[in-house]
Amino acid sequence: MSHLAAPSLVQSVDWLAIAPPTLTAIVGLVVLVADLFVPESRKPLLGWFSVAGLAAATALLLPLLDGDRSTFCLTGDTRVCSYTADHFTLVIQFLVLGGALLAALLSVTALKDERGRLPEGEFWFLLLSSAAGAALLPASRDLATLVVALEVASLPAFALVGIRHGDRGSSEAALKFFLSSVTATAVSLLGISFVYATTGTLHLTQVADRIQDVDGQFHTLAQTGVVLTLIGFAFKTAAVPFHFWVPDTYVGAPLPIAAYLSVVGKAVGFSGLILVTVVAFPSYADVWGPALAALAALTMTVGNVGALRQQATRAHSAVRLLAWSSVGQAGYLLVPIAAAAYSDDPEHAVGSTVAYALMYAAVNLGAFAVAALVGRTHATNRVADYRGLYAKNPLSALTLAFFLLCLAGLPPGIIGLFAKVTVFSAAVDAGLGWLAVVMAANVVIALYYYLQWTALLFRAPEGETAEHPVPAPLTAALTLTAVLGVALSGAPQLALRFADTALF
Numbered sequence: 001m002s003h004l005a006a007p008s009l010v011q012s013v014d015w016l017a018i019a020p021p022t023l024t025a026i027v028g029l030v031v032l033v034a035d036l037f038v039p040e041s042r043k044p045l046l047g048w049f050s051v052a053g054l055a056a057a058t059a060l061l062l063p064l065l066d067g068d069r070s071t072f073c074l075t076g077d078t079r080v081c082s083y084t085a086d087h088f089t090l091v092i093q094f095l096v097l098g099g100a101l102l103a104a105l106l107s108v109t110a111l112k113d114e115r116g117r118l119p120e121g122e123f124w125f126l127l128l129s130s131a132a133g134a135a136l137l138p139a140s141r142d143l144a145t146l147v148v149a150l151e152v153a154s155l156p157a158f159a160l161v162g163i164r165h166g167d168r169g170s171s172e173a174a175l176k177f178f179l180s181s182v183t184a185t186a187v188s189l190l191g192i193s194f195v196y197a198t199t200g201t202l203h204l205t206q207v208a209d210r211i212q213d214v215d216g217q218f219h220t221l222a223q224t225g226v227v228l229t230l231i232g233f234a235f236k237t238a239a240v241p242f243h244f245w246v247p248d249t250y251v252g253a254p255l256p257i258a259a260y261l262s263v264v265g266k267a268v269g270f271s272g273l274i275l276v277t278v279v280a281f282p283s284y285a286d287v288w289g290p291a292l293a294a295l296a297a298l299t300m301t302v303g304n305v306g307a308l309r310q311q312a313t314r315a316h317s318a319v320r321l322l323a324w325s326s327v328g329q330a331g332y333l334l335v336p337i338a339a340a341a342y343s344d345d346p347e348h349a350v351g352s353t354v355a356y357a358l359m360y361a362a363v364n365l366g367a368f369a370v371a372a373l374v375g376r377t378h379a380t381n382r383v384a385d386y387r388g389l390y391a392k393n394p395l396s397a398l399t400l401a402f403f404l405l406c407l408a409g410l411p412p413g414i415i416g417l418f419a420k421v422t423v424f425s426a427a428v429d430a431g432l433g434w435l436a437v438v439m440a441a442n443v444v445i446a447l448y449y450y451l452q453w454t455a456l457l458f459r460a461p462e463g464e465t466a467e468h469p470v471p472a473p474l475t476a477a478l479t480l481t482a483v484l485g486v487a488l489s490g491a492p493q494l495a496l497r498f499a500d501t502a503l504f
Contacts, residue, residue: 014071014085016063016064017064017085020060020135021133023053023060024057024132024135025132027056028129031049034049035120046124047108047120050128051108054131064085064090065090068085070084081141082141085139089139091354092138093135095264099267100130100260103257106256106259107254107257109471110372118164118254126159130156130160130264132152133153133154134268137268137271138275141205143204144202149268151185153264154185154236161173161174173252174249176245184232188231191224191228194221194228195222195229197218198214198222208279208283227288230276233273236266238299238326239298239331243327249261249323250320251316251323258319258322263361266326266330273292274353277292277341285342288341289340292334292337293341293432297435297438300330300332303325304446306324307446307449312456315381318383325450329407331439332423336426337353339427339435342432349426355422356420359415363407363415370403373393373396373470387462391460399478400454401458404453407446414492
């Protein structure tokens with residue numbers, strides 16, 4: 001009597017493919033354990049070790065450029081995998097790990113300035129854990145891994161927002177961020193359960209194949225699942241009406257964490273949104289396309305109007321302006337994803353979002369770096385505090401002016417102009433003329449507050465004009481962002497070419 005051998009359920013692991021997020025997580029665990037034994041006077045070494053770990057994780061992307069690699073594949077079908085390190089994954093991981101590295105450089109100075117109020121070991125562990133989850137997300141190719149990565153990126157971020165000891169505003173910001181995020185995740189999980197009920201699978205490519213052939217009686221359930229799944233990712237991108245946590249969270253959080261959330265948090269949301277729409281639900285483009293187009297128009301309008309209403313003399317108005325600006329920028333980032341629903345070449349349309357995200361990440365982190373510098377001498381960090389910055393610190397003023405002009409899309413910030421034209425053309429090519437008009441109107445609105453802030457930098461200063469020394473980590477962050485912004489402005493086509501070849 002012969003017995004058929006049971007198929008092996010053991011999945012092979014490609015360690016090189018998963019190296020970037022894995023190394024980030026390992027460095028985080030090492031820092032947490034080392035914190036127990038390192039004396040208080042040596043705690044700053046934990047920060048530099050974390051910076052080195054993030055730099056090494058970013059460098060590990062280089063060996064993966066040769067070709068697509070997949071791991072954690074089904075034993076019965078090796079084409080269906082849970083983790084794929086393709087070009088799209090690598091460019092988002094570069095954005096995430098690079099953004100986390102710059103936020104870490106800002107954090108080294110912030111922790112030194114707030115010695116005693118921010119626990120260093122826990123801070124670095126939480127930052128590295130969040131970065132590991134954010135780096136895992138773009139490689140996820142099934143809905144379960146996608147949600148796990150989203151939560152690994154999000155849960156440490158809640159703690160980071162409220163980590164400042166004895167700060168009531170910080171605690172309130174963390175609570176608001178936590179409650180709204182958990183609600184969005186719960187809605188998203190309900191949607192994923194509906195999708196699984198109608199398709200019987202969680203792998204994105206299998207979902208795409210099966211969801212278009214669901215029985216008529218399950219069609220409404222599938223549609224509901226698609227919409228609810230998108231809500232969780234719309235929250236992470238700070239799309240209106242899921243944006244209300246942004247201003248208070250950015251103000252309450254330590255400034256490097258606000259910078260981290262503005263860039264890495266958005267990269268997480270947008271990469272997840274791209275994967276579920278373009279890869280998993282292409283047959284439901286008639287559902288998510290109009291919804292994302294409406295969200296894009298609403299988000300950019302509310303964000304820019306919110307930024308326009310900020311008063312220069314109000315406490316923390318600089319951070320609030322950057323927060324509302326990031327909501328407006330999220331609207332522009334949503335445009336190409338919406339356009340992908342109407343385009344014959346959705347990957348090319350989505351490439352515009354990736355190119356814009358690269359520009360936004362560099363210049364927004366740079367703007368936060370200057371805000372961190374000014375915040376060292378002006379605790380309230382008002383827009384009015386930037387008056388005469390050129391007389392006090394010419395290089396910082398010039399770099400901030402350059403970053404603001406990039407965000408506005410004006411020369412010499414050519415990369416900002418190029419990115420906006422790319423997004424604009426994606427909307428026009430997809431036949432979304434009305435959305436292109438809304439975007440053009442919002443770009444004009446944004447010009448006012450970006451130029452107003454820029455002009456303030458070069459006005460006659462009030463009071464003393466003594467120079468303020470810039471710490472080495474802050475100098476490194478400013479230099480890296482400025483070099484990247486100038487390089488991309490000199491050759492803006494590189495960003496689009498890099499993003500265009502980076503998709504699936």
